Structures are given as C-alpha cells and as structure tokens.
Amino acid sequence: MVSDAWALPRLVVAAPASGHGKTTVATGLLAALRRRGLTVSPHKVGPDYIDPGYHALAAGRPGRNLDPWLVGEDRIAPLLRHGATLPTPADVAVIEGVMGLHDGAVGRGGYASTAHVARLVDAPVLLVLDTTAQGRSAAALVLGMRAFDPGVRIGGVILNRVGSPRHERLLRDALAEVGVPVLGAVTRAAEVAAPARHLGLVPVAERAPESVAVVDALAALVEATVDLDAVLDLARTAPPLTVPGWDPADAVGGPAGGRRPVVAVAGGPAFTFSYAETTELLAAAGATVITVDPLRDPALPAGTRAVVVGGGFPEVHAEALAANSGLRADLADFDGPIVAECAGLLYLGETLEGVPMCGRLPHTARMTGRLTLGYRDAVAAADSPVHRVGEPVRGHEFHRTVTDPTHGERPAWHWDGTAHGFVTGRVHASYLHTHWAGRPQAARRLVEAASR
Template identity: 85%
Template sequence: MTGAPATPWALPRVVVAAPASGHGKTTVATGLLAALRRRGLAVSPHKVGPDYIDPGYHALAAGRPGRNLDPWLVGPERIAPLLRHAASAPTPADIAVIEGVMGLHDGAVGRRGFASTAHVARLVGAPVLLVLDTTAQGRSAAALVLGMRAFDPGVRTGGVILNRVGSPRHESLLRDALAEVGVPVLGAISRVAEVAAPSRHLGLVPVAERAPEAIAMVDALAALVESAVDLDGVFDLARSAPPLTTPEWDPAVAVGGPAGAVRPVVAVAAGPAFTFGYAETSELLAAAGAVVVPFDPLRDPALPTGTRAIVIGGGFPELHVEALAANTGLRADLAAFDGPVVAECAGLLYLGRELDGVPMCGRLALTARMTGRLTVGYRDAVAAADSPVHTEGEPVRGHEFHRTVTDPGHGDRPAWRWTGAEHGFVSGPVHASYLHTHWAGRPQVARRLVEAAG
C-alpha cells in the first residue's frame, strides 16, 4: 500500500465540520482554500466521504485536485497515507483543508460513527474547525458546541466559525457565550454576506458545467472569508496538528508496478456529463502501465486512437441526454467496442439502449428513466459474476447515489449482490452498475483492467 518508511511531516491541517448538513461547511472550506491560496500558500483540498461535486469547487479554489478521504471506500488504514500523497503532489502543501460530510459524528448507518468526519479527523490527527449556523440561536450555541466537543474526546474542536449571524449584537452575544466554554471564535459571517451556489437534485451544480460562474463564486467566497475569518488563527490551529508519521500512499506500490511491457490506451470519460471520478483512478491506471487518455462523450466524435479499455464514471447524463444522443459517431464506437469496459452509474445509463426515451449507446440491453426517488447509501457488495476486473465472490464496499432506475434492474449475469438482491450487468467484457467504488481501496481493479487491455 505504501512505499518506504516515512519521516514525520508536520503538515498543518484542519477539518471543517458542522453539527449537521446545511450549516455552511462548503462555503467556509472553499473560501478558506481560495483565501489561503491568495496568500501564496500551497493548499491541499480534501473532502470526507464519497462526494464528487464539492471537490470540484475545492480544486478550483486550491489550484490542485480535490481528493476524497472515505474510510468506508478505501479502508481506515489508507486515510492518512492518501492525505500525505495528495498533500505531496504536485508539490508539498503548506496546509491541508479537509471539508467534512453531514454532521461531525454522522457516518455509515449503524456503524457507530465509522466513516464520519470525526472518524477521519482522528485518523489524520487534525483539529476541527466547527461551522455553526447561528440562525435563531443565542447563548444556546455554546451549549451545542460544548456537547459536540464532549461527545468524542478523541476529536479536538479547536475553534468555531459563526455563520449567518444576524447583527453585531448577535455576534457579541455568541462570542461571549463561546468564551464561557473556552472555544475560540475564528470568524463570523453575516446572513447578508452569504454566497450561494446553484444546486439541483443531486447537490451543487458541478464546476465543469458552470466554469465562469464557478470561478466568480470562488472569488466571492475568498473575499468573504478574508473579510470575516481570522486566517492567521486558522493557520495556527492547523499547525497544532501533530506530525504525520504514516508513509505516503504510492499508486505504483499499490498496483505492484506495470502489468506488462505493452502500454495500452485506457480511455476515461470526462467533460460536463461525466464529472464524477477520483484522481487516484488515473494514477493507478498509469502506475499499472496504461496510457490514460480522457475523452468527452459530448464533443469527441470517436474514441481516442488505439483505445484498448474504457472507464466511464458517474455524472449527470440525464441533463445532457440530447447532446449525448446527437454524438452518433462516438455512440457507434462504444456500441462496437469489444475491449474491457468499467462503467459506474452515469456510465451504466450511457451504455444502455435509451435514457428517458432518448437513444444512448445500445451496448447493454437496458433502458433507463429518471424518477422522483433518491437512492443513496453505502453498500457492502459481493461480485456476482466473473468479469475482466472482478472475480465472483470478491467483496467490495461502494456507494449508491442516483434518481434513475433501469429496466431490467440487472442482467442475467449481475455485477453485484448485496442485501440478498442482484444489481448491475456483466456482459462480455463490460462491467456496469450503479455502484461507485474507489480504486485506492481495491487497486487490483486497475491492474486487472490494464492486463485485460494489453
């Protein structure tokens, strides 16, 4: 999993958390990343959990890839090594900012906080900066912070940022109350100053779909944080984290080196319709010997020259369905491609016959449609059939996040089985399902794909 024994690294780092969703974590985390970068610091951006959209804004703010830290998907033993890897590339970071998920102690259901923000904070030894929506709260805000801090003594809440403060008098009342419980206030953002990003059925609109507006929003968040947050205090809090002593995660070590002498082209779907992916996927493929070439199904008329394998991740094909359908040349390429293909969620829909009545690639015998029901959650799955990348019976942990259904719900050779049901499709060399996985947790998938492509 890792390379040579590590020397300790005193990487300043802080976790931006909240008592619950909707308190303003993304606003503060993105603004902090951008504001610290304006100061000339190299900032490493991270997101707890399987979220794909927030890291896009983080990347825009920090100028380097946004990375996810999810103990469920990759295993708790890889969290600190992955943090160290991300903070080292392309150059060593001066500070890492880690945005939490949901409430501070909310994780996998029924797992006593496993994969929660608090869990990740413990794994990386980082202090917590708690963002608190103070709407309709006065002195009780201090009791809430005190309870959050006391619930898990292994997590150190080192400061609070007050969000949606109603007035100077309101701010003064809150600061006095928090001083009573000994938690520093490192910023106060008024309700009128709030900056909002447009959202839709699965969260924020991805950066790739609204680049000019996203740039303007990140600039506004940087200015907001510069005016309302004690950046020196935040940096001092981050510097209080103990040195990282775990070795850096190394994709070459994880995959065991190149799979062979041939360097096959592996095409990876990208562009506005396919924005869901982890940076480690391409790193692992490259370490296994692949030449990784991105392609945009909205615009590229054909697969990259020499393509021997394809990865199609998640995204929002339902919002680009007409443009995807209009790219008939690429659809024909994908329908005829006889090499290994790994498709997750949006990739599954794109490979089907049609989506909401609009023709797709026809590589898989299924139709798909939007529904009003959100399917979301972590999954303990088992591979239900042999494929180029999985062996029947192998366990894997993944995540579902979609509002579509397919007909049929699975093929004669399903991809996965969990909770007694079958899911997804294995059709020849194609492995496709709704399940999102993180290949850092199962790096052999990258090696197997490259071997199958070679």
Template identity: 85%
Template sequence: MTDATTPWALPRLVVAASASGHGKTTVATGLLAALRRRGLTVSPHKVGPDYIDPGYHALAAGRAGRNLDPFLVGADRIAPLLRHGASVPTPADVAVVEGVMGLHDGAVGRGGFASTAHVARLIDAPVLLVLDTTAQGRSAAALTLGMAAFDPAVRIGGVILNRVGSPRHETLLRDALAEVGVPVLGAVTRAAEVAAPARHLGLVPVAERAPESLAIVAALAELVESTVDLDAVLDLARTAAPLTAPAWDPLAAVGGPAGGDRPRVAVAGGPAFTFSYAETTELLAAAGADVVTVDPLRDPALPAGTRAVVIGGGFPEAYAEALAGNTALRAEVAAFDGPIVAECAGLLYLGRSLDGAPMCGRLDLTARMTGRLTLGYREAVAAADSPVTRAGEAVRGHEFHRTTTDPGHGEQAAWRWNGAAHGFVAGRVHASYLHTHWAGSPAAARRLVEACR
C-alpha cells in the same frame, strides 16, 4: 517534508458542522481560495464519497480535490491518502479537509465509523466547527460543548459563526463562546452568504459551469478574507501533530506496472461525466496504462488506439439530448470490443435510451429519471468474473442516483448485495450503479490494464 516515510509536520484542519447545510462547503472552499491567494500551496480534501464538493475545492486550490472515506478504502489508508494528496504534484503548506454531514454522523448502523470525527482522529487534526447561528444565542456555546464532549478524542479548536443576524447577535455569540473557552475565528452574516446553484443530487458540478464557478470561488475567497481570521486558522492548523504514516503509493498498490506495452485507456470526462476519484487515473497509470480523456458530449470518436474505456458517474440525464446527438461516438462505443467499465452515469450511457433519448445500445436496458433518491453505502460481492472483478470478491461501494433501469440487472449480474442482484456483466463490459474507490480495491486497475492485452 523530506520523503514519503519520515514524519511530516503538515499543518491541517478539518472543517465540520453539527449538520448538513450549515456552511461547511462555503467555509472550506473559501479558506482554500483565500489561503492560496496568500501564496500558500493548499491541499483540498473531502470526507466521504462526495464528488461535487471536491470539484469546487480543486478550483479553489489549483490542484485535485481528494476524498478521505474509511468505508470505501479502509481506515488504515486515510492518513496515507492524505499524505499522498498533500504531496502531489508538490508538497502543500497546509491541508484543509471538509467534513460530511454532522461531525459525528457516520455510516448507518456503524456508530461513528466513516464520520468526520472518525477521519479527524485518523489524521490527528483539529476541528474548525461551523455553527449555523440562525435563531440561536447562548445555546451555540452549549451545542459546541456537546459536540466536543461527545467524543473527547476529537479536538474542536475554534468555531466560525455562520448566518449571523446582526452585530449585536455576533457579540452575544462571541461572549457565550468565550465563557466556555472556545475561540471564535470568524463570523459570516446572512447577507454575506455566497451560494452555488443546486440540483437534485447536490451542487451543480464545477465542470458544467466553469465561468460561474470561478466567480463563486472568487466570491468565497473574498468572503473568508473579510470575515475570518486567517492567521488564527493557520495557527490552529499548525497544532496538528506530525503525520507519521507513510504516503500512499499507487505504484506499490498495484504491484508495479504489468509487463508489455502501455495500452491506452480512455476515461470519460466533460460536463456530463464529472464523478471520478483522482486515484483512479493514478492507479491505471501505475499499472502501465496510457490514460487519456474522452468527452462524450463533444468528441466524435474515442482517442486513437484506445483499448479500454472507463465511464464514471455524473449527470447524463441533464445532457441526454446532447449525448444522443453525438451519434458517431455512440456508434463507436456500441461496437468497441475492448473492456468497458461503467459506474452509474456510465451504466445509463451504455443502455438503449435515457428518458427516451437514444444512448449507445451496448446494454439491453432503458433508463429513466424517478422521484426517488437511492443513496447509501453498500457491501457488495462480485457476481462474476469481469475485466475488473473476480467472482466472490468483496467490495465496498456507494450508490447515489435518482434514475432506474429496466431491467435492474442482466442475465449475468455485476454484484450482489442485501440478497439481490445488481448491474450487468456482458462480454467485456462491467456496468452498475455502484461507485467504487479503487484505492480500496487497487487490483481493479491492474486487471483492467491486463485485460487490454
């Protein structure tokens, strides 16, 4: 790569499957770790709004895991965001993109929009298809052909056989795929599988179990090294055409830093608040903020000089008692008079209680776990002016939670979608269940910095 605008022959590939649960994360994370062990600089990416898989990717690659989601940021930003992520902090030798759900599964009601196949087209990358071969023989070849023929613009360059039952089973599968001209680049047996522990919203985030997560990533690296032809994978990645889109630039996205001093913005982190996009802090810094991290589980106070707080998503329900025990920070957040932006977990933390455990009490709501999963993309309209929105503004976001709040929205709601009000705007607080990707609405970062002044 020479600069952010000239074509860049970045080797890259997309790891996909025919459905969820077939081994995409195992293969993608193992590839990232194994390629890094070879001394390569690897850029990790994830299709869709997922926060948890990128944590494992980051651990494997040694740099931030980033999301590529056309629904949240717009199709025209996908290639620029890939190029940006592969450039920061240093240019990558190869990029590995893990898909979402099945290869052709996109936003509900929108055909293949925001699917793994859609992203593969947008970044002009070959697909490495992970096949769950449980109770399957020659039909694996037919499935592969069908996945390829469904969208001829998507190029399946090879497959990884997963959950292979025996050497004989592997031979049968390889012979069948050879018949249709699709190379097999690796085979993982059922006995060799490595799994990360799961919870009600997916895998347990890396930050919650760092030593165990390191061991899992190391095991995945060894698994891929012993079962996958890494040279063939790299050869496939090198068939990607040069990236011609210029790199996304957070400074340009926010229009340059706002005038004045650099207000300190505290962003929640630690095990209870792991859901965030790397571009959020980049945009805040580009807008002129001094971004620092606060861990509501352990830090007794906001960082000195904090003038705004951003509290993203995570699993506060798993840490409710510990969060409640940090009474000093809860009291400070309750009394804080600067702008506060909260999404999902942040909304729960600002309420009076979560499953009976006292929270900050900044918002007059109670929250509790339920047995119902609320999940999906949302097209929202801002219901009021706030530190990050202007009334009437359209935003795309995503919901992902098993909790509910009482009431479900404030006297002044944050958003409206599907004819209903959602979230809370109270003074300088903006809080709701909606997760947003600020690369798709960068004005939010600039407005928050300006609101600090």
C-alpha cells in the same frame, strides 16, 4: 514511498449537521489561503464528487476524498499525505467534513464520519455553526459536540448566518464561557451560494466561468470575515504525519507487462464524477490514460484498448450525448473491456428518458422522484475485467434514476440479497461507485485485460 515525519499543518472543517455552511467555509478558506501565496491541499470526507471540484478550483490542484468505508481506515492518513505531496508539497491541508461531525455509515456508529477521519489524520476541527434563531444555546451545542467524542479536538468555531452585531456579541460571549474560540463570523447578508440541482451542487465543469466567480466571491467573503492567521495557527497544532504516503505503483505492484495499452476515461461536463487516484492507478499499472469527452469527441482515441465511464449527469446532457452518434457507435461496437459506474451505466443503455444512448446494454433508464443513497457491502456476482466472482467490495450509491431491467442475466453485484448491474461480455456496469485505492487490483486487472 515517502516515510519521513512531515509537520503538515492541517484542519478539518465540520458542522453539527448538513446545511450549516461547511462547503462555503472550506472552499473560501482554500481560495483565501491560496491568495496569500500558500500551497493548499484540498480534501473531502466521504464519497462526494462535487465538492472536491470546487475545492480543486479554489486550490489549483486536485480535490481528493478521504473515505474509510471505501478505502479502509489504514489508507486515510497515507492518502492525505499523498494528495498533500502532489504536484508539490503543500503548506497546509484543508479537509471538509461530511454531514454532521459524528454522522457516519448507518448502523456502524461513527465509522466513516468526519470525527472518525479527524482522529485518523490527527487534525483539529474547525466547527461551522449555523446560528439562525440561536443565541446562548449555541455554546451548549458546541460543548456537547466537543464532549461527545473526547478524541476529537474542536479548536475553534466559525459563526455562520449571524443576524446582527448584537447577535454576534452574544454568541462570542457564550462561546467564551465554554472556552471555544470564535475564528470568524459570517452574516446572513454576506452569504454566497453555488447553484444546486437534484444531486447537490452543479459541478464545476458544467459552469466554469460562473464557478470561478463563485470561488472568488467565497475567497473575498472568508478574507473579510475569518481570522486567517488564527486558522493557520490552529492548523499548525496538528502533530507531524509519521505514516508513509500512499503510492499507486506500490498499490498495483508495478506495470502489468511491457505494453502500455490506451485506456480512455470519460470526462467533460457530463461525466465529472471520478477520483484522482483512478487514473493514477491505471497509469501505475502500465496504461496510457486519455480523457474522452462524450459530448464533443467524435470517436474513441486511436488505439483504445479499454474504457472507463464513471459518474456524472447524463440526464442533464442526454440530447447532446445522443447527438454525438459517432462516439455512441464506437462504444456500441467496442470489443475491449468497459467499466461503467452510475452515469456510465445509463450512457451504455438503450435509452435515457426516451433519448437514444449507446445501446450496448439491454436496459432503458428514467428519472424518478426517489433518491437512492447509501454505502453498500457488495460481492462481485461474476468474473469481469475488474473483479473476480465472490470478491467483496465496498461502494456507494447516489442516484435518482432506475433502469429496466435492474440487472442482467449475469449481474455485476449482490448486496442485501439482491442482484444489481450487468456483466455482459467484457462490460461491467452498475450504479455502484467504488474507489480503486481501496481495491487497487481492479486497475491492474483492467490493464491486464486491455493488454490481452
């Protein structure tokens, strides 16, 4: 565990609301700074899996999430330090916010908001502002954002969707009146966008060549429109990090026994939703972690003793998943522990949109027009390979599908007075996404079950 003070330059890219251009600016900054020869550490506030994929492509190292709801306040700064240390110490960290600067868990004030995380890591905020149909009032908006929480320091603004040189001059003059520097201005014509679908951007793994082109274009855009020296100067105003870095070995208490059981973790284009800390915790608990691609790999890796199937877009790849009958049969017959979240839940069922899946769980699944989204306070409803009955766990839901039935005779969770998910034999499956850095004993429990 690293505990010396570290003067890590860092900043948070935030906005007054969703849709102002945070991802565009954050991804472009990561790529542009990397082009300068800097080692850049990418981070994302909240539970989102897709933006960190673009961050990772831009920075050349894993994009990591910082979510107080999922992992607790005390782990945020240590997780930042951990991510900024691996695989090599970073020169600067860029943290993309979530939603509006002060938007957090519903009914919890600003908890888990971008502002909350900015305070926890003691970093200045670079505010991205959509200036469409706005003039001098933009300064009033920034002034209000700054005054709303005096503990959050807005150190500069990036003007986005600027209409003309005259528009830019008006905005710069207005912001100068309230003492907030403008560090860049992006015109409407210069915008670069990544393709989107029903749950946000299309993941990087599904469109690798196009994703590289998008990131290159974002780097060029930021280089042409943003004062990178001023951005780095702002990042250097962050005080030294004094908290120790998070350590997966400490978190799980070391290897669980002398064996190194093989744990297969689903990956590839259909299962892109995972946190980097999951495999780190499994390895620290003593597992040999091997990635399996359900679209292409015909069987589970030799010697597999447990399987983790996380989130993603199986509905987009249903026909290809169905065509890989060998792996589906392996999972249907596998007698070791299986942990499945969201996409994994759908894949283990009987059918998805009428297309055959693994048949390991007694449900069918279909798309709906309704988005289910939000943080959850859950309680484990049964003993399983990852949780003990009665264990409280915080998670997140994000899907447009439903299963029939919604839960088994032994559900995985209870929240809001309702049963959710399935615990069937040694299978634990539900829609709930969890971050194991918040409950590291889940990794140890799974490796112990695999060892048995």
